[in-house]
Amino acid sequence: MASTFLSVSVRPPPRPPSLPLINCRTTTNSSHFASRTQREPPPLTSILQNPNPSPSPPSSLTCALECPHFQSCSGCTHEYNLHHPAIVDEATDFFKALGVSDFTFDSCRLWGWRCRAKLAVRGSSSEPLIGLYEEGTHNIINIPDCKAHHPRINAAVELLKQGIAELNVEPYDEDKGTGELRYVQMAVTTYDTSLPVSQRYQNGKVQVALVWNSRNENSPSSEKLNALANYLWRNGGPRRKINIIHSLWANFQTSTNNIIFGNRWRHLFGGGDFWEHIGGIDVSLAPSSFGQANTKAFDSLLRKLQKYVPYGASVVDLYAGAGVIGLSLAATRKCRSVKCVEVNKESKLSFGKTVERLPVNLDCSISWHQADTSIEPLSWLVGSEVVVVDPPRKGLEPSLVDALRTISSVELNYRLPESPSLKAKDEKRPWILRAKEASMQYKLGPTKEESDSLPQTLIYVSCGWQSFKEDCASLLSGKTWHLDKAHGFNFFPGTQSIEILAVFKRHRGASVKKKKSGKKKRPS
């Protein structure tokens, strides 16, 4: 996961004046930016009429960001060669040294790719600032023409600014802890079956979550919150000719730390369910649950990932969020079982909704568990042939790396009890009991016998290149795993980030030592 919000950048040297600028975009609208000498936002209608999507793949070596905010905004760190960040060459060499010479890189969509953004709201009600930190400072700047954002996010931000000014909403003051609106999260759904497929992306609609500086909806400032939500719904909702708002939510947060969301959410307007079609399934994503920012690139990664999972396999999806990876495998690979493990309890609701849209005849046992994978990780690995890990940027927990490294030599202490009721009765470990309480179990089809197999395939999805390299070295040092395949995806064009999909296989013969039964061998 890459956070939109706090990014540190290293600027490349400025482009020499003589270097020709070849733009990879077919629908360039550079005059729109060239003529804009001031930084004030364009009117909402102009944003909507110039959605500036980039439907075609790159064709030259100098695909350029061409963003007017590049010098000041901390969001993007690289202006040229968006389709081929330098880190790709490093990754190619890295994987080659490990015996994988067919590393591939998918450059994905280069502009308008960000379908999920968390933006700070600062400034004053007459001149609100909604955006990211200014490079090297703690000041927020407006980024109305951001080239990474889906154009509908820019349009919704513009509308929000108008609402703030008109209704005299007070932006948050970090130093004093005063003000009303702290942050806004904008997430775009591009799944509208009433439109032809070719028109769906550009006509995405935005789920807006307003982070309000009060304890709950009964506080005195709630009237202002409702008025703002009303304004956005009236001016961007379904009654408008161009409907940009999908739904409106409030989150209540009064803490002075830098955690964006509080625990309390309230649905205000529009669809309570937010659907996207990713990896071959309909996925529900509540504003409180983790969602990938680059919807299209994530879809490409999932399509590739699916090919490495054998039909009918049992899968455990660690760091699962709302279970998008696991559930897309359940549907497309007809998995026997899929177990999703995630620490954030907010993802459970979205998981349940997504399961309800899976085909009923899947013949798969599906579960979601709220648990920390670093605690007794082996207990989650037992019973699955394939393990998928998709950790945050810091990489895998050391205890999980250890469990994976030593998986072949570990005695199998985790024999599954004969019946679930017996299992529940005998279980004493509080963290396992807590995870069970918070879990969700579905059986789509007849019940299958659970196995005590251990994973033969490890699929690592990484958004942190440094931590991936370290985890990779640790995993390979155990001689249990070898690296089989690796692919890169351009999840964050304009930065030196790369999303990696790496497939490890367990060495043949590296099998589990079964626990001794205690029975004496019968003489032959």
Ligand SMILES: C[S@@+](CC[C@H](N)C(=O)[O-])C[C@H]1O[C@@H](n2cnc3c(N)ncnc32)[C@H](O)[C@@H]1O
């Ligand atoms: C990069 S996201 C991936 C989510 C999901 N695979 C997806 O693509 O939608 C990482 C997820 O790991 C979860 N997480 C972080 N640390 C964890 C831990 N120790 N145990 C379980 N989940 C954890 C986060 O809450 C987050 O949802």
